[in-house]
Every structure is written in structure tokens, then in C-alpha cells.
Amino acid sequence: MDTVLFHSATAPSPSSMANKRPCPSSSPPPPPPASSSSSSFNQIDHLFDAFLSLADSSSRSHSIDLSFDRLLDSTASDREQALLIDRALRLGSSITEAARRSARKRATKHNSVAWALPPDLTIKVFSMLDSQSLCYAAATCSLFNKCAMDPLCYTNIDLTTVVPKVNNAVVSTMIQRAGRSLQSLKLGIVPGPTISPGSSQPLVYTIRSSVDVSNFSWNDKKTRQGKESPILTRTCLSPLSADGSAAGILLRRLHLYNIERMDSASLCMALSVCPSLIDLEIVGLHVELRQFLTSVGLNCHLIERLFFESSKTGRDDSLKSPTCVDLVNNCPHLTSLSLRGFKLHDCKVRTLVKGFRKLRYVDFSTSYSITGNFLRNLGSTSMGTLLEFLILRDCMHLKETEVARFFTAVLAGDFKCLRHVDISNKEGLASEGDWYNRSYCSSVIPFKQVVEERPDICLLADFPSEGGSFSEMEQIIDSDLNSEIGLPLHHNGHASDSSVFISSSESSYNSDQGSGNEDSRDSSYVIYEESSDELDYFPI
């Protein structure tokens, strides 16, 4: 029986028959004349049947090996042996191909029963998936694949990862698929959810090693020069400009995190094709503040939320007054402004907060140089009435006297909409005079009164303590404070827990230079004696 299989020279070769149709049981192939082809077809059927039943036996490979060897041995000429081997190879691959094709068809059929939704509803479901799951779904079967290519699935592209594993090609493909449907794009490296609560931990994150990618790097062979980089490079946003900026034109949200290789020029280029941007969040990019704000002012007139965190805390001193003026004039709709980790001067900040008429959310955490002076006399401006969130965490030069002045204004009736103030500082606040003198527990700031008279304000003033109990203070505080806060944690990016307290934390930061103020105090709590608004503040 073995020899019959390989000597079926009369019939057309099995490989060509397999090419004609995957399923031999269906109607015979058209070209050959009816009777002879159907009889030869049946012969092939039998042969196949016999051959495949052979495949069932456990010693199959062994017996096929032996049989083939015997066949070769029995063939006389070298040339005929070569032909035989060649035919066997072709036969083998045809059978494999035919079997795979059938398996695919069966799987497709199974899926079309198991998945009862028509393509348009499948697309609707897919549009609710995150980008990662969408890719997984698309790799599953042809139906999912086709549906996952629809632009509607790519409205919100979120390719942020904890380790670098996305490169330009991925971004480019997704943006291309989105086309004009693209509304939101998030890109880059975000630290995982291990941020310690309560700290103003910046999202800046340096990529330790550009080859620190997951094992399954599907770009593994392309790290040599001239080839595709495994991580995002400066041109990763260029697809936004492609096709007449189809993707960029309607883009509303752009969030970029810790893209090492991005520079000012490429970022500004991207901004120039995104006139509809409403929400822009940039963290840890090596982009100069002034250039960035200039570009925003030039291109993004509809911007409502601006969040920019420096990659080099405190060293970017590029902001100039004309930039602030231009920004304020060109972007009148701004409601939320966060500039973290820059060197900002009070006069320039003042231009910004006075100039934006709709500003409700302000965050200048970890800024250098600002003293809080900019907060003076804002009562009559739009900010005096609209401001809801004021966050000045860890501003090294923030003066307690300025903070006190601010709260006096609050108590006087300004800032009616104020809901949240955060002046926590790992190093305490700057005392009057030399900013090296730190105040860890200010007696000039009317904490208690603010808490009593404005219970709607969530007040965070987390300073290091010198020891001293605060339990009695907590009792008083808890009864007054309104614990319902709407902390816009996604704005800040830090997962501070929303417990509301004025406290001294346990950490003992003992700054030797400025510890003179604490000794004269009995407890770590401030008793506010006078409620006069005109009180002049004296540092104790």
C-alpha cells in the first residue's frame, strides 16, 4: 500500500489538485472533461483517505521515513531521486496549506456563531476598549481584525506604558487608522501605581535603559543604526501632520509623558497642526517653557487646560513677560493652569493669573522663586471670584507672610468659589527675611479661622514636625472640616489621599538653618487670637 501512494503517476499530481479546491468533496474542478476527472477525483479521494489514516498511527513518522527511504533506494537514477524528493516536498506543503485553510474556515464559522454581532455593533463594542485590548482583539480572528481597523475604535488612543515598549511605528499605525476620528492621544512612560500617597511626586521619570523592553519585543532586530528604534523618538508625533493634518485637526486632548527624545522643535511642530486642542498635558519632556508657551499661544487658541511639568526641576528660567502677555491674550478660554517645577517670578505669574479671565484651577507646585506675592490684591480680578483650586506644594520660596495675607483676603470675603488650597511643603514655608529660615508651624497663618469660617475649603498644609502632639487639634479640626472634596487628582497626577487635615507629619525634616522659630511655641498648634483683618503680621 505504501508504494501505491507515490506511484500514482496517472492521475494529475496531488499538489495541483489541492491547489484547485480546498475541499475535495465539493464539485470537481471545471477544466478537465467530466467523466475522467470525476473518476480521477475519486481516486485522489481514496488515496488521501488512505494517506490520512496512515497519519493516525503512532509510528507514522517512522514508517513514512522508512517507506520514503525504500522508495528512494529503489529508484535508479540520481535525477529521478531528486524529482521524487521535490514532489514529496510540494505534496507536503500543499497538504499543510489545505489543512490550514480548512481550519481557518472552520474557526471563522465557529466565531461567526459564537459572536452574534454584526460588524457595526462589533465596532461599537471595540470603540469602548482601551488600546491594548483592542490590539489583542484584533489579533484574534479575521472578523475582529476587520472591525478593529475601523477609525471609530481609535478615537481615544492611549499608548502610555510603564516600561518603554511602544515605538513610532505603533503610534503611526494607530494615528493613521484613526484619521479624522482622533480625539485624544496619550503617549509615553508613566510611572506605575506605586506613587506614595500625599506627596507631590512628579510624573517625571527617566528611562533607565532604552533596551529595557519586555521580552517579547517585536522590534528586536531593529536596534542597529539606520533601523527602527525600539522607543519613541522625536518624530513620533509627525503622523499628526500627515495627510494634510487630518488627524491633528480635530485632536482635543494630547498627553505626553517622559519621552526622552522629544525636543522643542518637534513638539512645537505637533502643536502647530492641532488647533482644536483643549487639554494639553506635558510631563518630563526636554522642552523649554518659553518656547512651549509661545507655541501654545500661537496655535492652540481653544485651550482650556494646560499642564506642564518640567524635566529639570527648578532650572528652567526661560519664562519672559512678553510670553505671558501673549499667552493671556491668545488663549482666553484657559480654566486650568499647572506649571510645575519651573523658575517662576511673581510678576510674570501675576500677569498670568490676572490675565486669564476664566481661570479656576492653579497649580505651581515645586516652583522656584515665587514668593506668593502674586496673590496680593486679586480680590477685584476675575480670579478673585472664580478661583477654585490653588495648589502651591513644595514651593521653596513661598513665604508664610504671603500665605497669611492671602488667607486674610479669603476671610474678608474674596475668593468665594475657593474649594481647595494646598500649601504643604516638605521644608516648611519661608519665613520673612532670608528664605533659609523655615517656618514649620506658622502662627501668622489663620488656619483655624479659615477652617471655621470657610468650611467649604479643603485646606492642606502638611509640614514636617518637630514633634509635639496634634491630637487635640485634630478633634477640633474634624468637627469643622467638610470631608467632601472633589480633588482633581487626575490633574495633579499624584495620588494623594483625600483625607483632609492640617497636621504635622511624622517625618522630621530638621533644617538646621531655619529652626529658630519653633522653640518659642508651646504646642504645634496655632491659636488665632485676633480676627481683625487689618492686623499686621509679625513673625514670631
Place this chain on the structure above:
Amino acid sequence: MASSRKITLRSSDGESFEVEEAVAVESQTIKHMIEDDCADNAIPLPNVTSKILAKVIEYCKKHVDASKAEDRVNDEDLKAWDAAFIKVDQVDQATLFDLILAANYLNIKSLLDLTCQTVADMIKGNLFPVRNEWLNFTFSIANRELVLVCLTEWVAHRRLFCS
């Protein structure tokens, strides 16, 4: 002015359901039919079985009642009710799909969003086995070691997986 007119809906298997007009017009399709004056007799719904129609009516009734109450607190309660309504052991996968198709046909946006989101969550949670055509075994999306991050390399890897 609240019309308490009753509308009769007839499912594909001939069962009739009488509902208040306010509940019936949660469905834009039915609403248009009523406006076009096709609602004198029962409204036939040939694409919806009685089992599914009953669930749809249950959903619409709850949402109409909730919107009447106009209470802030009801928002959370309603969401909880929705979650319970669509919970997978209450609603098997086939029913879930039928609900999607019905919500689509009847044009009830909130139900359609709810059901589609549920399926999306199932896909995210690897609860949905779909046979992978190229890997030749029933492959749930949980097999992440084998699945790609992005489809740019899909074709190349198809060859890799199939070889």
C-alpha cells in the same frame, strides 16, 4: 401632560406586551412609529423575541421611573440597578448579544451603551473565548504571551505562529 396611553408591543413569537406610552417611547424606533401613526393596533417587533422584549421593557420601566423621581441619590442607585440587571450570571452571553441587537433595533441608546460596555469589559477581562483562526485552538484573549501589542507586526507573526 403625562399621557397614560397604553401601547401594545408584539414580539416575534406572537406574545403581546402592554406598556405605558412613556415607557414605550424610550425606544426611538417605537417613538417614530407612534408619531407616524402606526400604533393603532399592536406594534409588531419581528426582530425581538418575547424573552428579550420582557427584559427590554423591564429596563425601560425602571429608567422612566427613575427619571420621574428626579433625585440626585437615584443616580447611584440606578447605576447599581443597571449593573445588577446586566450581570453575567443573570444574563448569559447569548441573551447579552440579543439585548444588544434589540437595543440597536429599537434604538434605545442607554441600553445599547450599557450592553456594549459590558461586552467590552468582558473582552478586557478575558472572559470571552473566541477561536483563533491561525493558532488553531480555542484561544481566549488571556493568552497574552502569544498576542501582539500592535498589529503592525501581525502579519509577520502570523507566519511565525503558523510555521
